[in-house]
Amino acid sequence: MLAKLKLFWTEARSKLTVYVGLLIASSAEIRNMWPEITGQLPPWPPMIWLEHHAFAVLGIAVVYTRVRRVLHS
Numbered sequence: 001m002l003a004k005l006k007l008f009w010t011e012a013r014s015k016l017t018v019y020v021g022l023l024i025a026s027s028a029e030i031r032n033m034w035p036e037i038t039g040q041l042p043p044w045p046p047m048i049w050l051e052h053h054a055f056a057v058l059g060i061a062v063v064y065t066r067v068r069r070v071l072h073s
Contacts (some may be wrong), residue, residue: 017065024058031055 012018023030030037034051041047051058 008030016068017062020061020065024062027055038048 031054034054036049038051
């Protein structure tokens, strides 16, 4: 069992899909804390844009991680 966990860790830690998956899994927390996060930052147009489009960007990132090998072949 320990060997399988080590193999999983070795294979998963360098995969972009894993990081995007973790980001999406935490998106509910991001959504709940977003007003607090943006309230501490200066009003910056790209941050305001991201506030409105964060979940669409996450969705596109997931699609990209699934097809990036084909795109780079």
